[in-house]
Amino acid sequence: MKPESLQRESPEGKKREPSSRQRMRLSLIILSCILYPVTFAYVSCPLITEAASQGILTAGLIIFGLVFLTSLVLGRFWCAYFCPVGGLQEACNRVLRWPLRTTRADWLKYLVFLGIFGSIAYAIWSAGGLKTVDLLYRTQNGISILAAGGIVLFLGPVMITLLFALILGKRGFCHTFCPIAVMLMIGRKIRNLAGWPALHLKAEKERCNNCNACSKECPMSLDVHAMVKEEKMENAECILCASCADTCPKGAITYGIGKT
Ligand code: SF4
Ligand code: SF4
Ligand code: SF4
CATH class of the missing domain: 3.30.70.20 (Alpha-Beta Plaits)
Structure with a gap:
């Protein structure tokens, strides 16, 4: 018997099992959420910016580049299957089951995008370019939370995400605040213009x-x-x-x- 939260209702009101694809999707994204304490340094905008200001290319910047490239064919597939912050919100939704309350503040993510990606570009420019590579930047043996300040750096984004989920409901952070969403939307726009x-x-x-x-x-x-x-x-x-x-x-x- 599946947990109640993993079941869905048929139009007739009877509970239906999620498809194997949706079970796989949920498993992947929840696993990504569980591994977030290990991986957060690789998707952290502040750490990518901090390293870039010292001329350091991190795994995080490479991952952002790769995720952008996938969006040219797969759109926002990353958000559905792999993003740990998306997984955190889906886990919240399985507990709270709160609907999305508003989309009125969705414009905010475009400002956040300009602020974050503008800062990364400025950091690279002011450092005179990326001169060294440190794939494990601010991790200990590749594990984010074991590095100095790791717990504080981890709790910040988790609290912000939870706050958005509590105030705005279902995937509120994705709708309102996430700069990566805008990056992927740009990738999708390029694909739509090209038509491949x-x-x-x-x-x-x-x-x-x-x-x-x-x-x-x-x-x-x-x-x-x-x-x-x-x-x-x-x-x-x-x-x-x-x-x-x-x-x-x-x-x-x-x-x-x-x-x-
Ligand atoms: S598209 Fe399918 S699920 Fe959606 S309203 Fe129509 S029949 Fe129902
Ligand atoms: S919109 Fe942002 S937070 Fe939401 S799933 Fe996509 S990348 Fe993750
Ligand atoms: S996010 Fe897109 S693919 Fe997923 S249920 Fe909504 S419309 Fe369908």
């Missing part, structure tokens, strides 16, 4: 029975039902998790790689 094959959703509105299960299941609280009705599945906030496709009882949403 990429991971995407496709809808057949004739199949839809208006049950609204897809919208209820969406971790980003999108009105997926309306997107299906318009057959317009591209949305900057979509993290391409496939929950909607896996939930739909009519097979009205498909998920795969191809041209849109």
Whole structure:
């Protein structure tokens, strides 16, 4: 028997098991969250900036570059399957089950993006470029939390994320504050302009029975039902998790790689 929080409701109100893909997705993202004390130095914007100001290229900056490159084909796949902060929010949501309360402050993440990536660019410029490589910067034997100040550096982002989840609800941090979300949106925009094959959703509105299960299941609280009705599945906030496709009882949403 699955825990209550891992089950979902069918349109008829009966509990349905999550698909194997969604079980795998949740396992991966929760595992990433559990490993966050080990890995946070590799995804920490302040540490990447601090190292860059000394002319040091860290694993974190390389990871950001790679995640951006994946967004050119996979969109925000990172957010759905691998991001530890996304995992922390999904774990919160499984306990609290609070809906997203507002999207009015979503513009804030664009300012945060400009501030963070502007600081990284300025740090590199003021250091005269990146001259050395230290992949394990501010870790002890690769483990983030064991380094000096590790616990303080770890608790900061965790508290901020939890605060957003408590105040704004489901994936509130992703919607409102995350600069990586903007970086991935830019990657997706470039792909959409170029039009090369990429991971995407496709809808057949004739199949839809208006049950609204897809919208209820969406971790980003999108009105997926309306997107299906318009057959317009591209949305900057979509993290391409496939929950909607896996939930739909009519097979009205498909998920795969191809041209849109
Ligand atoms: S939006 Fe940011 S915090 Fe949310 S899952 Fe994506 S990278 Fe992680
Ligand atoms: S629209 Fe579908 S694929 Fe996109 S975030 Fe929502 S559930 Fe996931
Ligand atoms: S797309 Fe599927 S899950 Fe969404 S409202 Fe239509 S039938 Fe229901």
